[in-house]
Amino acid sequence: MNSKMPRSARSALTEAIRSRYRASSGKAKRQILDEFIAATGYHEKSAIRVLNASPTKARRTRRKSPLYDEAARAALIVLWEASDRVCSKRLKALVPMLLAALERNGHLRLNEDIRSKVVSMSAATIDRLLQAPRNATRLRKMPRAMPEPRRRIRIRTFADWHEPPPGSVEMDLVAHCGPINRGSFVYSLVLTDIASGRTEAAPIVVRDGALVVETLERIRTSLPFTRRPPAFSSGLN
Structure with missing residues (x-):
């Protein structure tokens, strides 16, 4: 089929001449078919099939009323x-x-x-x-500002480690405050070696940078391997 006639116009023409085509015979029927082919660009067999088809029934769409008002x-x-x-x-x-x-x-x-x-x-x-x-x-969450240490220290998750050697550790500072983060309470500095799973923990009476460094050095002396400073990630805030 090679025709620039829009589909809607082609359908309207088909509906208009279908009854006349089916009621005609002989030369009159052939003339109607030739005119239809020339106008629509249908192949002869396709044109005959279209004109002999039953008229299309208009579909009536009934809008369903919503169940829940x-x-x-x-x-x-x-x-x-x-x-x-x-x-x-x-x-x-x-x-x-x-x-x-x-x-x-x-x-x-x-x-x-x-x-x-x-x-x-x-x-x-x-x-x-x-x-x-x-x-x-729904409340829109405001973006949280990232602390300076987190911007300078690369944080790795467990999946980011690819067979690290012993001494590649992760450390975290755990607050023993229960459900209320208020008042004085003890912290634990926890170090975990990624390769072996060995974990060391030491208490810190107050959250202070100097105490963290001091405790970290004390833990380091008890480790059976050399800690690798460039390779560890920190969970400290």
Whole structure:
């Protein structure tokens, strides 16, 4: 087929002459076919197949009304806020108990239709309905400034080490403060040799750079191998 006729125009022409072509015979039918081929650029066999095909029925698309209306979504948002914005899977399990408690204490009143819709929501539906309020309440994290030591010292993870020799160590300063980082507490300076897994730990009474260096030198004298200063990474902040 070699024709610059738009597809929509070609379809309209086909629908217009199909009934006349099928009702004709002999020379009249041949003339209609030749004119159709000249106008559309169809190959003869393709043109005959198109003209003999049944007329296309216009598809009627019926818009499906949403199952969950704004009232059900609003009730879901109330439950989500009351649950401290838990994830959808946990909210799905909490909805029956949470809904009963809110209704019992007069914080929420739903008719039976809305109530049944909220209880029957799947976790995926809850995710979809809460997408907008989640995006609206999501706080944008401010970029954290990297301390000067971290900019100057290359930090390696376990996967970055490729068969290091003994003496390539990682060290970290662990605070023994429990859940409250306030007041005075003891730290532990922990060194781990990457090759052997040997770990050494020493207490530090206060967080002080001079004490860290002093403790590090004390640990170094007890190691059975020579520490390799250029090769270790630090977790100190």
